[in-house]
Amino acid sequence: MDVTQLAIERAVATIWNRYNEPLSLDDIADSAILSKFYFSRTFREATGTSPGRFLAAVRLFRAKNLLLETSRSVTDIAYAVGYNSLGTFTSRFARSVGTSPGRYRALSQGGLLALDARAANEGSRGTITGTIRIPETDKSVRVYVGAFRTPVVEGFPVACDILDSSGAYTLTGVPPGTWCVRAAAVSMSDHEPRPWLRKPVFLGRGARLVVRPDKTHASQHIGLRPIKAVDTPILLALPELDNWGAPALNGVA
Numbered sequence: 001m002d003v004t005q006l007a008i009e010r011a012v013a014t015i016w017n018r019y020n021e022p023l024s025l026d027d028i029a030d031s032a033i034l035s036k037f038y039f040s041r042t043f044r045e046a047t048g049t050s051p052g053r054f055l056a057a058v059r060l061f062r063a064k065n066l067l068l069e070t071s072r073s074v075t076d077i078a079y080a081v082g083y084n085s086l087g088t089f090t091s092r093f094a095r096s097v098g099t100s101p102g103r104y105r106a107l108s109q110g111g112l113l114a115l116d117a118r119a120a121n122e123g124s125r126g127t128i129t130g131t132i133r134i135p136e137t138d139k140s141v142r143v144y145v146g147a148f149r150t151p152v153v154e155g156f157p158v159a160c161d162i163l164d165s166s167g168a169y170t171l172t173g174v175p176p177g178t179w180c181v182r183a184a185a186v187s188m189s190d191h192e193p194r195p196w197l198r199k200p201v202f203l204g205r206g207a208r209l210v211v212r213p214d215k216t217h218a219s220q221h222i223g224l225r226p227i228k229a230v231d232t233p234i235l236l237a238l239p240e241l242d243n244w245g246a247p248a249l250n251g252v253a
Helices: 003-018 025-032 036-047 051-069 074-080 086-097 101-109 238-243
Strands: 126-133 141-148 159-163 167-174 177-187 200-205 209-211 217-219
Touching: 003 025, 003 036, 003 051, 025 036, 025 051, 036 051, 051 074, 051 086, 051 101, 074 086, 074 101, 086 101, 126 141, 126 177, 126 209, 141 167, 141 200, 159 167, 209 217
Parallel strands: 126 217
Antiparallel strands: 126 167, 141 159, 141 177, 177 200, 177 209
16 A cells, blocks of 8 residues: 555544544645645545545534434534534535435434435436446345435435346436446345445445436446445435335425
8 A cells, every 4th residue: 555545544534533623624634644735636536525525424424323323412413523503514414415314313213214316307318327347245235326416425316226236227317417426335134224324335436427418328337346444425325225216205304
């Protein structure tokens, strides 16, 4: 492992260990012992996103855990993960996870966590196809493939497909624009009874892909690999994409 890779891993460890502090870019770069400008470029190359976005993803990931594992109030959790404004925390959580903190907790506690993404496909017209290659493993896995607006897997994907083995996928209803195709494989033999807490064992990402109004088909081939220390946490509850397009649940605010 080269010196720069070790430096990025130090920075990532700093983010995970100090996410509840008011970390600045200078603070994170100092932990890597790199200049701020060189650090920002190499961090993005290694992780696929900026240090600030990585920090935000870790904070929201920790907030998800606290919502599911404790009875602390949403306000307490917001401050515990590094936010100094409840409104900012709530809006960013909803944008990244797909629902408000309170609704996320209520749905998960009732075993009803499901995603309704039908509205995301209205008025869309593109298709992305490709193949997924899963490394050899003795585990039974399920692969979730989605098109996202940013490199961080957050919010509802604009389109989704699910595979139980290596093979072809199809993402339909993709609007014209620039998209990031991301894939994650979750172990089906994981003994965690709450599917939204199961952690991916393999990840894969493609380059940014453009769906044009005059060319509505694009292709992206992705090879999965074991998770790394520098991978951003996944904010979307991937196994719940099994309910893709299901009717929204009633009676839960």
